[in-house]
Amino acid sequence: MQYNWFDRNLKWIYTMPAVIFVLVMMVFPILYTVRISFFEWSMSAITPPKWVGLDNYITLLNDSRFWGAVRSTLYFTFAALAVEVVLGVAIALLLTRDFRGKNMVKTVFLLPMVATPVAMGLVWQLIYEPTIGAANMILEAVGLKPQLWLASPNQAISSLIIVDVWQWTPMIALIVMAGLATIPTDPYEAADVDGAGRWRKFISITLPLLKPTIMVAAMLRLIDVLKTFDIIYATTQGGPNLATETLNIYGYVLGFQYFKLGMASSLLVLFFALVMGLTIFMILMRKRMEGRYE
Amino acid sequence: MKRFRSLRLLAGIWALSVSVLASGCAGISHSGHNRGESPLPFQGKTITLVTANHPWADAIRPLLPEFEAATGVNVIIQGFFEDQLTQKLTLQLTTGAETPDVFMYRPLQEGKLFYKNGWLEPLDDYVRQDAEYDRSDFSSEAIRSATVDGKLAGIPVIMEQGILYYRKDLLQKAGIPVPDTIDKLVSAARLLHDPDNGVYGFVARGQRSPLVTQVSSFLYSEGGDFTSGQQATINTPEAMRAFTIYGSLLRDYGPPGVINMSWPQASAFFAEGKAAFYTDANSIFKSASDPARSTIAEHIGFASFPAGGNGSRTYNITSWGLAMNPKAVDKAAAWAFIRWATSKEIVLQTQRKGNPGARYSVWNMSEGTAGFPKEMVEVIKQYGIGGVDHDRPTVINVAEARETVGEIVQRVMTGDPDLQQAADRANAALQAILDKEAE
Numbered sequence: 001m002q003y004n005w006f007d008r009n010l011k012w013i014y015t016m017p018a019v020i021f022v023l024v025m026m027v028f029p030i031l032y033t034v035r036i037s038f039f040e041w042s043m044s045a046i047t048p049p050k051w052v053g054l055d056n057y058i059t060l061l062n063d064s065r066f067w068g069a070v071r072s073t074l075y076f077t078f079a080a081l082a083v084e085v086v087l088g089v090a091i092a093l094l095l096t097r098d099f100r101g102k103n104m105v106k107t108v109f110l111l112p113m114v115a116t117p118v119a120m121g122l123v124w125q126l127i128y129e130p131t132i133g134a135a136n137m138i139l140e141a142v143g144l145k146p147q148l149w150l151a152s153p154n155q156a157i158s159s160l161i162i163v164d165v166w167q168w169t170p171m172i173a174l175i176v177m178a179g180l181a182t183i184p185t186d187p188y189e190a191a192d193v194d195g196a197g198r199w200r201k202f203i204s205i206t207l208p209l210l211k212p213t214i215m216v217a218a219m220l221r222l223i224d225v226l227k228t229f230d231i232i233y234a235t236t237q238g239g240p241n242l243a244t245e246t247l248n249i250y251g252y253v254l255g256f257q258y259f260k261l262g263m264a265s266s267l268l269v270l271f272f273a274l275v276m277g278l279t280i281f282m283i284l285m286r287k288r289m290e291g292r293y294e
Numbered sequence: 295m296k297r298f299r300s301l302r303l304l305a306g307i308w309a310l311s312v313s314v315l316a317s318g319c320a321g322i323s324h325s326g327h328n329r330g331e332s333p334l335p336f337q338g339k340t341i342t343l344v345t346a347n348h349p350w351a352d353a354i355r356p357l358l359p360e361f362e363a364a365t366g367v368n369v370i371i372q373g374f375f376e377d378q379l380t381q382k383l384t385l386q387l388t389t390g391a392e393t394p395d396v397f398m399y400r401p402l403q404e405g406k407l408f409y410k411n412g413w414l415e416p417l418d419d420y421v422r423q424d425a426e427y428d429r430s431d432f433s434s435e436a437i438r439s440a441t442v443d444g445k446l447a448g449i450p451v452i453m454e455q456g457i458l459y460y461r462k463d464l465l466q467k468a469g470i471p472v473p474d475t476i477d478k479l480v481s482a483a484r485l486l487h488d489p490d491n492g493v494y495g496f497v498a499r500g501q502r503s504p505l506v507t508q509v510s511s512f513l514y515s516e517g518g519d520f521t522s523g524q525q526a527t528i529n530t531p532e533a534m535r536a537f538t539i540y541g542s543l544l545r546d547y548g549p550p551g552v553i554n555m556s557w558p559q560a561s562a563f564f565a566e567g568k569a570a571f572y573t574d575a576n577s578i579f580k581s582a583s584d585p586a587r588s589t590i591a592e593h594i595g596f597a598s599f600p601a602g603g604n605g606s607r608t609y610n611i612t613s614w615g616l617a618m619n620p621k622a623v624d625k626a627a628a629w630a631f632i633r634w635a636t637s638k639e640i641v642l643q644t645q646r647k648g649n650p651g652a653r654y655s656v657w658n659m660s661e662g663t664a665g666f667p668k669e670m671v672e673v674i675k676q677y678g679i680g681g682v683d684h685d686r687p688t689v690i691n692v693a694e695a696r697e698t699v700g701e702i703v704q705r706v707m708t709g710d711p712d713l714q715q716a717a718d719r720a721n722a723a724l725q726a727i728l729d730k731e732a733e
Binding site for chain 2: 042125241257
């Protein structure tokens with residue numbers, strides 16, 4: 001009898017721990033965040049959360065700081081992503097050729113990815129330091145004018161994009177290298193017979209066959225770069241003058257510095273929607289592209 | 295964000311296990327401590343004390359056995375970095391936890407919010423019932439800084455005033471006296487500004503929020519304030535003059551990266567001998583003039599804040615206080631600890647190690663000033679009574695209010711052409727905070 005019950009419900013019993021984990025650690029926090037986003041609450045023990053309906057959302061949508069954060073987030077994301085994808089593919093193509101010390105070079109290229117982001121943020125802060133930093137020393141050595149880097153509202157975000165590119169291009173390269181390994185050799189042989197040049201082969205064979213891989217790499221990176229927090233918090237904390245304040249940083253400030261838990265939650269809900277929207281867009285694009293080449 | 299949250303959880307688990315371990319160890323080392331003696335008032339009680347990683351905590355730690363022996367209370371002490379301390383206290387007090395029983399807090403930064411959230415036990419009754427404690431011995435500015443809605447929300451532990459740090463050798467070489475007005479400070483900074491030889495004229499905090507407490511002395515000395523009653527006043531002519539002077543000093547004579555500097559960076563920069571003048575709180579004089587870190591320690595001079603249009607007016611505030619958790623299990627034991635830690639005898643001991651306290655009587659003892667450079671003692675005594683009892687906007691949401699002020703100064707530093715417009719906008723934002731809190 002008992003065995004039968006277990007047998008019949010085996011699929012539930014085995015999946016239950018994972019399901020419970022997802023419900024408790026992911027679904028519940030998201031729903032709870034959505035709930036708080038309709039309240040005004042400063043974590044007070046005396047005054048309970050106050051229902052304010054959509055007020056938090058309306059305030060945010062009218063808040064120029066919020067839109068500044070949206071702009072910074074999108075600019076940071078797409079600039080970093082574009083550079084990372086192009087560089088990542090280029091590095092992957094270079095590293096698939098055979099040369100002496102290839103494994104050594106590969107390892108070195110992957111090192112930034114393994115480093116702790118907060119620690120790297122602190123290191124880059126020193127590199128960018130305008131008076132004693134290495135970045136300006138290098139500029140001066142090649143005869144260029146020293147820059148303010150993180151200390152300038154106009155350059156800060158680009159400086160952070162450089163850090164992100166330095167750290168995460170290897171990930172794209174790694175995925176693309178795996179993709180390159182799966183490309184069959186016969187199309188190249190056929191192209192050789194047809195007398196195609198190297199550039200032609202790259203454009204008409206390598207790139208189309210790599211596209212699905214690149215799209216997957218770009219999507220993974222997109223989700224990650226959108227929620228970048230560590231390197232920004234470790235270096236500028238959103239400054240100078242909010243130039244590098246992304247949605248994540250603003251959410252943190254609202255929640256843990258201003259103690260506006262409701263506002264912070266509604267910001268995160270909007271952010272969640274943005275991430276979902278972009279991801280769905282990427283998936284649709286990928287589907288269309290795959291359809292075209294299959 | 296998610297990653298951050300799980301980190302926080304980990305940190306929480308870690309803190310919990312450490313505190314369990316610590317309480318275990320403390321229990322072992324102190325059991326049987328007073329065996330066979332007359333019963334002590336709080337025999338067997340335990341209180342948890344949470345401190346910032348502050349020199350005061352280092353000074354009080356070795357004195358704890360004395361308190362434990364006299365009262366029978368077993369004290370568990372935990373230290374955290376400043377920012378983590380606020381977060382730890384916030385999270386722990388939100389859950390209605392009984393610990394920490396006693397904690398260090400920043401009255402002007404967190405006092406109002408913590409009090410309104412019901413996280414600070416009013417201490418008036420404890421103090422009033424205790425003539426020996428001598429409340430009138432405390433600096434009245436210090437008490438005012440720690441008072442919320444007419445209630446004493448914490449006991450002042452560390453006092454702070456704004457002063458001018460300067461380089462004696464550089465002034466001597468240039469043959470100019472110590473500037474006693476802001477105008478003279480500006481021209482002296484211009485004169486000594488020599489970046490090609492590695493000396494900048496002036497350094498101070500340039501980071502948006504940290505700079506606010508230091509620009510406050512400029513603001514008061516020029517006759518302004520952050521607010522007047524329920525009115526935001528950070529776009530008045532006085533305020534604009536103060537912000538412009540401070541911002542231009544940093545822009546024209548400060549180091550290039552100053553916009554990202556808070557006090558640790560600015561004081562280190564000064565200690566490395568790279569700036570002629572530095573304005574900041576006197577309480578950080580150790581990091582600015584520590585001979586272990588500074589090659590120019592013997593050349594550092596301390597002067598009172600230079601006078602502006604309204605005289606020399608700086609803040610005179612409680613930067614750190616001790617507060618009691620209203621949910622503490624044994625409030626009598628918790629008060630016994632606060633009372634002891636802020637008694638004349640103990641303040642004398644902590645002050646001798648360089649922690650400026652709030653008791654007049656200690657400042658009047660020669661022993662009480664032994665931990666400070668002589669020049670600085672004179673400046674502090676000169677401030678003695680008077681000064682402004684706040685160094686930042688006195689609202690509940692201090693963090694947000696500070697940023698509105700900081701933004702104006704940062705715009706001066708980055709050379710915004712339309713400053714008045716930015717200031718008007720910032721003023722409106724500060725007014726919105728005030729209006730909301732008045733509701």
